Structures are given as C-alpha cells and as structure tokens.
Amino acid sequence: MAVAGERAGRPAGPGPGCREEPFSPSVLGTREHWDAAYERELQTFEDIGDAGEIWFGEESMVRIIRWLEKQQIPLDSSVLDIGTGNGVLLVELAKSGYTDLTGIDYSPSAIQLSEKVREKEGMSNIKFKVEDFLAPSAELSGFEICIDKGTFDAISLNPDNAVGKRKQYVRSLCSVLKPEGFFLITSCNWTKEELLNEFREGFEILEELPTPKFCFGGRIGNSVTALVFQRKKLRPSILDKLD
Template structure:
C-alpha cells in the first residue's frame, strides 16, 4: 500500500504518448497488411459486460456515448451493432484514430464519430455526454512518468466537464481496486454498481484481476445566486 504522498505505481512507458503512438502505428500497419484490428483491451468479455449493463438498465439507444481512449474503436463498433446510434470515440494518438477509422469503414459503421483529442485538455465541443466509458485509459494516465497525480486530477476534472449531471461513467481497470477508484472519483461522482469480473485464487485468497465500476455524476447543486434569481 502506498504511503500518503507516494505514487501508487511506478512510472512506465505505458503512460507515455510516444509509446501509444508507436503501438498504434504498428497496429495500423498490421491492419493494412492483414486486416487484423489488434488487441481488445480486457478481452471481448469486457465489451459484453458494458453492453449488458446498458441493456439491463434500458439506456436509450440514442444516448450520447463517449469512448475515452478509443484505440482501435472496436468497442464503438460493438455498441453500434447493438443498436446505439450516438457514438463518439477520442484518442490522443492520431494513429489510433486512423486505425479506428479503418475499422469503422470495414464494418460499415459510418455514423461513429472519431476525433483526435487529449482527454486531459478536451476541446469545448466535447461536452454533454450521457455515458462515458473508459477501458484502460485511466490506468495509462496513472503510469505517466510526468506528474501522474496531477494528470489523474485533470482526468477527473475533464470527466466532470464532458459528462452530463447524472450521466453514467463506466470504468474498467487492471491497476486500481474498487476502494482506490472510489477515492480517486470521490469529487463529483457516486458509485452505482460494481460489475462482475473474472476472479483468481492465489495462496488461498480469492481476488479480481480487473475492476469494473459504474459511477454517476452528482447533480450540480444550485448556488445561492441561482436561488435569488
């Protein structure tokens, strides 16, 4: 356990833009060569888990959905196949967006919107989403060799700006426990549900290799000035 003031993880190249640019350049070349879409983060079951939750809670098919760090865009394709129509994917790697555009074109999903965006400094038009989804992006931010703690705070602030009040945030992480994520997102968000994930047993103790949580953005409380109007 990290002591107060310590970083919970050691810095890693997995937290750098240079690593992901290079990785997606390779995946883009592979797709162009043999049509392989590349790695699905946390496996196909992670996408099924998200879609099942949306369907279980009867989230309208026209709800605006943002995939944060979309990578190859496969999650958005699966959401589109499930009937969702208002889908946006962002990634700070231009190569990732090029790859996701190729995958979108191959699957015939022209209505999926894709943009090169740094979520830590989102553009003004990136706002008003009903649903935000993260599979591994917050993990990567947490490994940034340059002020990871500050960048995690930027992430939480960006999430509060792009997600509507009472909107849903679905996060899948292999670095953070439920309790740690509750602490990271304590400002402005409340947990709704922990989603079931694969379990492992080691030394007689059972645990989860992946954490999947659903948060809801808290209502914005009216200020005193609003009440006086």
C-alpha cells in the first residue's frame, strides 16, 4: 500500500499557511481502493510482465539504499517494508546484498504481485506476508530497520478515524522496531515539521534526506519529504501516551 503524486487533500504549493488545513478523506486511504488497484496490477503483470508503478520513482529507492550503505548498515540486518506493494524496493535491496528482508501489505493482491515479482527476479530469500500494520501479528517484531514509502500517507487519508489510525501506526512501529532501530519514511503529504510532531513520542530525528525541489509562486519547496528516525529506548509511560 502506498500513495504518490500531488499532496492529496491539501494545496500542492509551499506557501505560508497551506499546511494548516486538515487532510480531506480520500479513497486512497481505504483498503477497497488498494485491493482493486493491485488486482489490476496483478493482472497486468500476468499479461505482460510489468510490475507496475515504483512509488516516488526509482530515485526514492536509490536514496534509501545509499543511506543504508553510507551508514554501513550490516547486510544481514532485518528490514521490514511497511506496505510493500509490488515488492520492488525489497528486490533492489536484495540485489544490493541485503539478506533479511520482509515485506507486508494488507492487500492479498499486493502480496501475490510481490511474490510473482520476487520469482521473476530470482530473489527467493525475500519474505512477503499479508499483514495489517495497524494490527500486527505477534511474530512481526524485532526489526532493525523499518521503511515506509507512502503507507503513512494513505493511512492519513482514511475516512474512518484517521487520527486514531495514525496513533496506532506509531504504536505498531514501536512494537515491531527494535530500540535504537532505524525508521525511514518517504511522504508526499507531510512536511518535515509535521512528521517530527507525529513521531515525537518514541522517536528522534537523525537526518533529512535530499529530495527533489520545485518552485511555486517564487518560493522553493520539496514535493516529497524523506526522513530517518531512530527509535528511543521507550519507557512504559511513553507508550501509554500513544493511546
């Protein structure tokens, strides 16, 4: 599950005040939308072998891999791709030498597609599971790195209690990511300041990754935000605040 393109529900321009408006509910935040989308992409892959869209473009994958390499993250580190979609990011990580890779998505069609892409690329060591990240299974834990390219965006557009779902996302992230583990998030709906606020409990910012800039009305802004967080060693009282 991922979302890309213009900042859904808000003005695209970077002018003052445009970030104060709340997100408008969207079908992009519903499971029905993604099930239908990945059913189409699965059929397309079976017909012509096209894996579908790479969310935020190939440069988003390169940006993540370069950061991991720059930090000399061990190749056997456990990596979770949250809302893996077609699984292409994990395929590229596997090609770069990473060996402990897991992708989850709440859409069964997405997982079917990612498994077919994995088979085509000959990357049998990548694990894919149907999982709702807002209600993760007990076995989904102990990851050293979690990656999100658009899934938090989509959850933010859910017509049914998006605020509560965002809080649950943070709780789930705390439960699956090891203390001092890394969380890499790419978003087209949230600014750096907003993401800092959303993940203020339990996480600290390490780095903002460079993303493409655009000019609108004489102002320069970013159409995509990419941040690296590190999970703090959480006390139980901090977890309680996420309720």
